[in-house]
Amino acid sequence: MNIGLTHYLILGAVLFVTGLVCMASKRNAIGVLMGVELVLNAANINFLAFARYNQTFAIEGMVFTLFVIVMAAAEAAIALAIVLNFYNNHVSVDVDAAEELRG
Amino acid sequence: MSNPGFLYVIATLLPLASFLLLFAGGKRWPGRVGGLIAVGGIGGAFVCSLIGFLLFLGAMPKHGHHDDHAKGAAVQATTPAAGSGTQPTATKPAEPGKEEAAATKPAEAAHGHGHAHAHADDHDHDSFAWKGSLSWVALTGFGSDDGGLDIRLGYYIDSLGAIMFLMVTFIASLIHIFALGYMSEELQPTVEDHQAHVTRKGRFPRFFMWFSLFCFSMLNLVLADNLFQVFVSWELVGVCSFGLIGFYYERQSATNAANKAFITNRVGDAGFIIGLLILWTQCGTLTFHTTTETVTTRSGRQVEKVKQLGIFDALRAPEHDTHKDPIKEHGQFVRVRHITEDDDHLLQMNPAGDHVVIWDKATLNGHFHGPDEKGRFEAYLSDRDGGHGHGMKTMPYWMLVLAGVGIFLGCVGKSAQFPLQVWLPDAMEGPTPVSALVHSATMVAAGVYLVGRVYPLFAPEVLLTIAYVGAITAFIAATIAIVQTDIKKVLAYSTVSQLGFMMLGLGVGGWVYGLFHLLTHAFFKALLFLGSGSVIHGCHHEQEMTKMGGLHAKMRTTSLTMLVGVLAICGTPLFSGWYSKDGIIVAALSFASLNPEHMALFLLPLIGAGITAFYMFRLWFVTFTPRDEHVYEHAHESPRVMTVPLIILAVCSVVVAWGPRPWDVQGSALEHFVHHSQPESLKVDTGINLNTAVLQAEPDSARAENVIANTFARDSWLHPLTVKLGWGPHDLAGLLALVVAGLGVLLSFAVYYWRVFDPQETRERFPWAYDLFQNKWHFDALYSALLVRPTLVVGYWCKAFDQKVIDGLIHGLAHLTVLVSRFDGKVDNGLVDGLVNLTGRVVFGVGDWLKGAQTGLIRNYVLFMAVAAVGIFAVVSYVLAMAG
Amino acid sequence: MVDALIGFLTHPVVVAVLAAAILMGLMLVQAIIFVWLERKVAGRIQDRLGPTRVGGKFGWLQTLADGIKLLCKEDFIPAAADQFLFRLAAYLVLIGAFLPFLAMPFGLGVVALDMNIAVFYILAVLSTEVFGVILAGYGSGSKWALFGGMREAAQMVSYEVPRAICVVIAVVATGTMSLSLMMQQQEGFFWNWLLFRDPFCFLTFWVFLVCITASCKRAPFDLAEAESELVAGFHTEFSGFRWLLLFMGEYGSMFITSALAVAMFLGGWHTGLLPHDPTYYLGGFLGNVVNVLVFLVKSWLLVFVMMWVRWTLPRLRIDQVMMTCLKYLIPISAFLLLGACLYPLLWNTFAPGTLQLRSPPGVPGAPPPPSGGLPLTQAEPGSAVLADRR
């Protein structure tokens, strides 16, 4: 059995769903952030899989992945800054405490 | 000083400076300080003018009529005029010149003037002047071929300007000094005005503020080198006269008089503006004289090029080679007509052509080589060659006439000529120094001065108009003056009359005499007014002559100086008026002798001169000689500050026109000086050269003997007089004028001194004449009926229309709007607000219900998104499956 | 038979296992040698007794004894510790130190995995070592360990930045991220080394040396294990074999960073005394033996320098450590990067031809000298590759 595009895509899907569940179920803000990272990684796997298995996407896939990684780094920095701020204000990292915007 | 013209600029600016000083701080300075500032300003201007005048004398070209030459020459030259016995010798050599004149005559026949004499009198007389200017307003793209309108501020000082400056500043200084005394009442903190029955503050500085501005305006007018600057000063003069005539503005009569003066002047100024616009649109320039600059051409030659085109040179033919050129005369209007049959842009010279050639920069700079031998050249067609062709620009002849009449209309208003003379007597409402200033040196002089200044613009038709207007004015005003009893009004009408004389002189070609009379008249009229002021001052502001009498005993200085003035205005020999008035009469006689159909132009002023002598002596007798019925008892002599100017002016009134030989009526130095500025076009237009200048300049030349200055023209009906008796115009006219004036004086003596006739009786015998004169020939009534009342009626109609119709409409609309608004308010409050509130409530309810979904928990949102993704996908795939 | 053996030996899985085993062996043996060396150097420099006196010839038995002692010690895990993390930490450190060995060429073609991004890969893998340190600190359940771990993490992460910039300078200068190519370019006499290529590279080497010293938490930057304040920092609670793993990791990373410095700046396996690679004279096998020896000796010399520094210089305060990095080394390295970029550019612009990348004449497929301006053309990969990837 040859490893093909489908395998990587399913792997990405699993990672994606795991990240989603992680985001939805963690109450710790940093946990939510980890879920986000998982989702991004899943996307990256898809990009690179397409780059590998589709000639016309070879360079683009890698470029997009690179950009996603960099954006993820930026996002993590900002997110952690927000978390720290949040912690300063609420003395907690429980995202359920951040319900000021509740309807 | 490289250019002494700046002296005159300074002289102009000094009164302006004093005006500004007084304007800024006049009220704060105590006592006479304000007046002294004004006196200082005008005095400084006088000093500058004097220095400038002396420099001008020194700088004038020597080959002209300089005194050194004139002294020796005048003896020879004036001999034929003075001594009647030698006339034939002067007549005979004149023949060849007249032959020549006759040969060229037909060309100018249409004008009604001969020009041959001027042709003989071709002494090189390039009028000497100091010039300078700076750009003031420059508008590009306004039509003219020079690329736009360039209005400049400049000065142009020729001999006329210089002498005018000297006269204006001198007289104005004296009047200022006089006013220091006359206006001393205004120094009190409160002044009681007996006529208006009010008590008010003294206005001493204010008076001198207006005075300074008045002087500045007049000086600037004299200084100007272009029509626009003249116009600006012109209006300033009008404003100042308004302010000064209405100085006692508490008095209804004063404000009325101020308004009248102002409005009447506006009528004239409308004509002035039209003239300006025509000239600008047609010629593209308003500057008087052409400025040239030296340009080095490509071949290295130095060539004179026109820098700024002057308006005179634009209209008058330039210098040219007369042998080749069909244009005969330098300085003539070149009239042309279009040759339409072969080519629509060909022009042909034609003495009766309906267009006048305008010489623009390019043609003056030599791009145009003149017409061919048949007198044809190409017309200037801007749309064909872009305005840079070598053709000619033309303007309709009637437009030129219109422009001239328009400008003259301005002068009519300013100089109170018929039919706009009505304002000047009313202007007596102002303080007497104002009257003196207005009547002698400034306002009314401005009109005459302007006519003299722009003389080359006037077509012969215009000149004729000027002459007639002047003659009529002179006569009418003189008749009115007979019956006036207010001392100042008599003087006012005499001024109007004298101005008429000046205009007449200008109109008939006696350019020099018109302006000469302006100058001499300024002195004695100032003297007379100041004298009357002194009288009024001495009689505690009593102006009615009937209430005076026998004042000679109490006011000896005033009386004697006024007698000098009266003698001068009557034209008594050796007094200044003699020289100038004689010149005007001579000019009129010469003109009439050539054009018998215009005989009235000679008779009217002649009779006017007689009447003048009569009423002026009447004034003096009534005022100063004792009478039975009433003697003014409380009169007293005026203070020194008032009498000293009187004495100075009296002396001036006598000697100002004297020449080296005072008994020679043609030998006035002042006249010769003015003669320097005589426009050359005069020779072409009128052909009458009444001056002896050439004889003085070239006494020995044969040509000098050709000059027929002292002979009647050959085709004149008075020519036989010359042939038989050897009498020239001067002899005849001088004799007639003296006789007429003498008759007037005699009559005056008879009526008012010897009491041979009773004036009351005469009045009753000729009631219609008395009525006519007393009511000023019914001009006021005429204007009132023709203009004022209809205007009032129309005004009432407009007012009624405004109040009834327009206001009613607006009020109705307002009511309607209020009604509609009430209804609209109900709709708004009920229906619209209800709908809006309903929407709001519904949205609020839905939102309230939906807000439960916003938990504020990120985790939930993530779930929602996932659920939504799944849901959307499910729906989409279901739809796709259904679709196919 | 022989064919079968060769066939088996060249099977990729076998090759991979063999290479890993060899490298792991190298690392472990080296660690023992380094421990001994450390003692000897410390003793010599600081006049310490002990290692120089006992344990056989040169005291080498002492190290052996230490090893046996550590292996025999009780595997002690504190009660407050998070067992899972505590165990994991030591392995992570060791793995982080070992993985770079895979991409490090020891000679011409003597490399487990000839990656064309070898330098970058090594940097990346080295950065995972931090994680082990943090976990060790956190998992111990001790505040000393936690403090130490945090300090260590901060320090290592910070020093990664100038270190990476220095590597980038070398990459810019050579135009490749492949270590093999880098070293092939430095063939010949020692002035061909990158160290002497231009003034900026020369300075970069010293900055890099400081950075690797700090990122290996060696003195004078060993605040993480400052005995006087934090007892022993992140490995306070470690003992026995786990402690041994941590130390093997440390020595491993010391070696590999030194080797990186050698490969990038000091000519790699080239002696610097011959015009050509030894394989040019001795053939592939013998030449590579020489190469590997030269490379190892150079790297050990650098390791020796690091020990020398440790026993010579006093320890800094933690704020001074961070300040050195953030306020000095990062700006300096950034400036050097700029200079290293502009230097050849300016030379090639204003005096074309005077400055060229040296290419090893004997190596086939050597990069052609750039024609001036930006080096857009790229070197072809090396000719000999041991590891085969599919």
Added chain:
Amino acid sequence: MDLAEFLFWTVGALTCLSAVMVAAAQSIVRAAVWLLFTLAGVSGLYFLLGADFLGAVQLIVYVGGILILVIFGVMLTAQGPLTSIKTPAGEWAISLVVGFLMLGLLVACILATSFDTFKPTTIIDDPARARTATDLGLVLVGVKDSQVQGPADLNQVPGRQREGITYVFPFEILSVHLVVVLIGAAYLARAKRRRKEQA
């Protein structure tokens, strides 16, 4: 089963397992550790996919950067109870249900799609010619596709011969973005002075 296949299954399984453990871990620190394995596994997958450079980037950025940052965040906010906040079982259940729905949906899509028209990038299989990092770098610094003297079959693809496709502008924006983020994060996370305390 060759090496690549073996590695895929091994690494893939480990990655998935680690990811699941990330979601399942109660302690946030442990979750971080599992995340480390996940990320490292993903990095391995990148290597398997022939993207050496990106694999290294994944390591250096995620493991050496982001994860450290996350750990720092945990350390700075870790206070006894906060390291493990329990989520109600009901929510867990809902999340799982939705997750599985999503997974089913995605897998169904993937399996239903045919990728037969794609041609694999064979160049990556040849290590001697694999220069993905070079091409990536050249594209990022603005060298156009046509100038990239890359492996032949990258340039022979019809779709790749487009002129002027470079990423220099996004690259620059990304750099600026990073700087802005750095400053912004520092601003957000800085220690705030409270006025009350001062007073």
